[in-house]
């Protein structure tokens with residue numbers, strides 16, 4: 380089987396040919412193989428895992444989209460009050476280098492929750508990422524959030540690195556695992572809290588459906604799931620309900636009503652605009668007043684107040700017709716209201732004004748998937764990945 384297809388079958392990743400070719404050439408070089416045929420003959424078992432290591436993006440940082448961690452702590456605290464006899468189970472999948480589950484552990488400790496009160500697991504398909512997670516040593520790349528008080532509380536500086544304190548490390552168990560190879564029957568309803576963030580963005584529509592089906596099985600009926608901001612609509616279309624927790628991108632199963640968190644009136648995705656490294660290009664640089672109004676528009680949209688969000692965006696565009704962010708928010712409002720045509724128009728305008736608008740690229744990829752245009756979806760995803768890589772190299 381061709382490497383791209385094999386990777387797709389195994390991991391679900393819908394990769395562009397160029398990325399796969401780069402990885403294959405890299406592995407052929409490392410093994411000293413001259414022909415592709417020789418490489419294909421070896422491509423199974425350990426070598427397939429090596430190739431997977433070359434194509435995954437195990438990029439993460441501490442307290443990425445920090446509202447999610449406040450929401451996890453609040454949820455766990457309430458669960459413990461309701462059912463003190465049962466330790467809530469939390470799974471971060473994919474956990475990359477451990478940044479996400481360790482952030483959960485720190486948030487719980489900082490909320491006064493005893494270390495043994497719940498069980499936190501981290502899983503990822505990448506063996507290298509799991510090894511990094513277990514080592515729990517991080518460079519400044521892992522600390523991109525605005526507030527770094529947690530670093531002083533829970534890490535010890537050692538040269539250029541920060542080493543996580545043993546009490547937090549002991550709270551998380553890691554294992555290497557492929558979402559599509561988990562024993563779902565044995566683990567049905569096992570987790571009260573699931574964090575599956577920034578994975579579906581790499582999947583096509585069919586794989587997204589499979590992934591959400593698996594996650595649905597793993598999640599307890601009254602459990603809570605945290606998604607990446609651009610992934611919320613994919614869940615909302617597949618039996619999940621977005622919760623009114625601004626900036627947390629939290630959902631619950633549609634049939635569930637006992638989680639004790641108010642569901643939204645409709646199923647709008649919630650999102651924030653505080654992406655990790657804001658590096659708006661050329662025309663898209665915002666003035667301070669524009670920034671404030673844009674944040675307000677995002678807040679209004681996030682709270683489900685679409686007319687107010689639309690008015691704010693119109694005011695932004697009246698003052699600055701080249702405000703890419705306003706078109707992005709208008710696109711999200713249109714999508715939430717079920718008007719995909721208008722969403723498409725607004726996100727295209729956003730990209731025209733700011734070709735490296737990461738959120739618009741991800742949203743357009745999901746929209747293309749939805750309309751069955753896999754080629755276009757892959758192309759938007761590849762562009763988003765390039766923007767992401769550029770931002771990471773600027774941040775490093």
Ligand SMILES: C[S@@+](CC[C@H](N)C(=O)[O-])C[C@H]1O[C@@H](n2cnc3c(N)ncnc32)[C@H](O)[C@@H]1O
Nearest residue numbers: 390435436437439473475504505557558576577
């Ligand atoms: C961008 S990271 C997301 C990490 C973290 N959840 C976050 O949002 O910061 C994506 C991770 O997905 C993992 N991954 C890709 N396919 C997977 C699969 N089928 N099962 C489990 N993990 C997978 C990759 O190894 C990578 O570490």
